[in-house]
Amino acid sequence: MTKASTEVGAPRAVLFDFSGTLFRFEERAEWFADLHDEHGEPLHVETQAELIRRMTHPVGVPDVITGDDRIAWEERDLDPAQHRRAYLAMLRSSGLAVPGHAESLYERVLDPHSWQPYPDTAAVLRGLHDRGIATAVVSNIAFDLRAVLALHDLTDAVDAVSLSYEVGAIKPEPRIFTDALDRLGVAPADALMVGDSAEADGGSEAVGLRFALVEALPTDARPRALLDAVGAFGIDLG
Known part of the structure; x- marks a missing residue:
């Protein structure tokens, strides 16, 4: 779904969130083939899905994380080591207690091949670029997602990349949005932010951007949400 615009004039720039908006981290069965719980039993499908959910859409601070690990969690998008x-x-603490198993799954996040584009990601980024509308990726993340863009031949379709660990600010903090706008040379009123979080990405409205909300559905269940978002x-x- 999208939040309809009441503004006059189409945006001169569009900023996009990364995870759950342009790309999605989707599990594959082979990732879990050699993983098991502390009793040697294979991980249930429900457990696998929950692990992926916690990795991609964490909400708040998990109760099981305490001490210095809790501090690391709060700072995870500002420092790769803390992440x-x-x-x-x-x-x-979520079921991968066997030595090496948590590390194995974590490394999947850093692998560009693990991130699947939504069906309309390339069409939107290239379509905007061809029309002279500037684009940026604005993400709370602690690794360089530019490798994902390069893998899908989208580097030239993105004019700026503002990442929390490079900027030193996390959405919805204004500075990460203004960093992207400054890189593009576009005023807030002339830009649109597209993202899957009303709280984080919607923080762009406080800076003066327009905002479109999309759902972080599986890629095959969301064929044209980005096209519809900018179309609104x-x-x-098209």
Whole structure:
């Protein structure tokens, strides 16, 4: 779904969230083939799905994370080392207690091949680029997602990348949005933010951007949400 625009004039720039918006981290059966619980039993499908959910859509601080690991969790999107520590702690406390298993699954997040584009990701980014509408990726993340863009031949379709661990600010903090706008040379009123979080990505509205909300569904269940999102704000890409 999208939030309809009441603004006059189509945006001159569109900013996109990464995970759950342009790309999705989707599990594969082979990732879990050699993983098991502390009793040697294979992980249930429900457990596998929950692990992936916690890795991609964490909400708040998990109760099982305490002490320095809790601090790492709160700072995970600002420092790659803290990100690794926080997620390994979360995975170990969520059913991957066998030595090496949490590390194995965590490494999948860093692998560009693990991130699947939504069906309309390339069409939207390239369509905007071809029409002279600037684009940026704005993400709370602690690794360089540019490798994912390169893997899908989308580097040239993105004009700017603002990542929390490079900028030193986390959405919905204004500075990460203004960093992207400054890189693009576009005023807030002339830009649209597209993302799957009303809280994090919707924080762009406080800066003066327009905002479109999409759902972080599986890739095969969301064929044209990005096309519809920009279309609702006057950018018809077909």
